Amino acid sequence: MTDTIASLVDHACLIVHGPDQQGVVAEVAALVSRNNGNIISLDQYSTDPEGGDFFQRVVFHRPNLVAAMPEIEDDLQRTLSTFGMTWRLVDMSVPKRMAILASKSDHCLLDLLWRHRRGELAVTIPMVISNHTNVAEDVRTFGVPFFHVPSQEGPDKSQSEAEILRLLAGNVDFVVLARYMQVISNDFLEKVGVPVINIHHSFLPAFIGAGPYRKAKERGVKLIGATAHYVTEELDEGPIIEQDVVRVTHAETASDLQRRGADVERAVLSRAVLWHAQDRVIRHGNHTIVF
Template sequence: MQTDITGRLLICCPDRPGIVARVSQFLFTYGANILDASQHSTDPKEGVFFMRMVFHLENTAVTIAELEKQFQETVATPLQMDWKINYTNHRKKMAIMVSRYDHCLMELLWRWRSGELAVDIPLVISNHEDLRQLTKVFGIPFHYLPVDADNKAEKEKQAIQLIQDANADFIVLARYMQILSPSFVSTFPGKIINIHHSFLPAFAGANPYKNAYTRGVKLIGATAHYVTDDLDEGPIIDQDVARVSHRHAVNDLVMLGRDIERQVLIRGVVAHVEDRVIIHGNKTIVF
C-alpha cells in the first residue's frame, strides 16, 4: 500500500466543458492536494484539450493500481482521454548515445553530478572510443559499438539490448552522428530526444553550420526534438537562436552553436524528465 504519492497526470482529450472539474473532483474524492495545474485548448475547430496536473496523496488507503483503475473507469473512458500518471518516487533512467563531440555529453553529466538533472544514467553508448575516459571519470559504464554500413543492423540490436537491460526510460542523442533505423525508433516511441545543431526546419541533415554560412543567415540555432522516422522532423521540444553576421566564419558559427546546443538540450531533457511534454501528432505541448 502506497502511503505517500506525488503524481504528474498528463491528459489529452476532446475539448468540452467540465474536464478540469471532473478531474479535480476525482482527486478530491481520494483526498488529493493539487500542487500545480496547467491546461491548454486548441482552437474550437480542432477542439483538443491538454492538461498537466501535479497532485499529492498522503496516508491514503488506495493503491496506485486502484487509483488508476478508478480514474480510467470513472473519468478517462467517459471523456475519451489519452492519459498517463508518472510518479516522482520513480527516478527516470536516461541512456546516452554520443559520437565524438563532447560538449552535449559534458553538459548532461555535469548537470547530473551537480544534482540539477534528477535522473540515473545507467550507460553511455558510442560508435567511437574518444569519450570513454571522460565517461569513466563520472563512473558510468561506456559501451563501444562501432557502426559501419555492413554491421549497422547488428550494432543497433546490441544497443537496443543494452538499453533494455538497463531498464532505461528514455534515450538522449548527445550529438550521436548516426541515423537510427525505423526499427530502433519504433522500439522506443516518444522516448528518444535528439539535439540538432540548427533551428529546424532550416538546415536539416548534415553540415548545418556550413550550410548556414553559405546561405548567409543572420540567425543560427539549435533544436531539441523527439526522433521519428523522418530525419530531423520529429516533434520539437525546445529551440533557441543567436545572431550572427557576415563577420562570422564557419568555425565561429560552430563555437556559438555549441553553447546553444547545450542549453537547448538540457532544457528539453528537463522538460521530459519533469513530465511537462505532451506529444500530439508532430507537435508538442510543453507546460
C-alpha cells in the same frame, strides 16, 4: 519549477488527453480531491474549445502516494473513460532512466552529466553508449557506465544497432542522442520502444540534414540555432521540443559558428531533457505541447 527527486516523494503527475468537453477540468480536479490529493500545479491547453483536443498536466501531493496509486488509477479509469480521455499517472519521485548515445563531440554529453550530478535533471543515467572511445574516461569519472559500440562499416547498421538495442532493452525510459552522428534506422526506432530525443545543430526547419553550420555560413544568416526534437521516421522532421538561437556576424567562420552553436546545443538539449523527464512535454501529431 524544478525540484530534486528527493523532495518529490508523494508527488504525482497526471497527464490527461482527449476530446475537449465541458466539465472535464472539474471532473479531474474532483477526482484528485476525493483521492486526498492537493493540487500543486495545473496546466491545460485545448486546440479548440469547441471539439478540439484537450491536454492537461496536474501535479498533486498525496500522502502515501505509492500505496494509493492502484486505487487512484482505478478511479481514473472509471472516471475518464466516460469522457473518452486517455491518461497517465506518474510517481514523480521515481526518476526516469536516460541512456545517452554520443560520438566524438563531448559538449552535450558532458553538460548532461554535469547537470545530472548537480541534481538538476530528474533522471538516472544507466549508461552512455558511443561509437568512439574518446569520452569513455570522462563518462566513467561521473560514475556512469560507458559502452563502446563501433559503427558498422557500410550502409547496413543492423548489427551495431542490434548491439545497442540489447544494451538498452529493459534498462531505459528514454534515449538522448547527444550529437550522435549516426543515422538511426526506422527499424531501430520501432524496436527501441521508448522516446528518442535528438539535438539538431540548426534552427529547424532551416538547414535540414548534414553540415548545417556550413550551410548557415553559405546563406549568410545573422542568427544560428539548435533544435531538440523527438526522433521520428522522417529525418529532422520530428516534433520540436525546444529551440534557441544566438546572434552571429559576417566575421565569424563556419568553425566559429560551430563553436558558438555548441553552447546553444547544450542549453537547448538540457532544457528538452529536463522537460521530458518531468513529463512536461506532450506529443500531439507532429507538435509538442510543453507545459
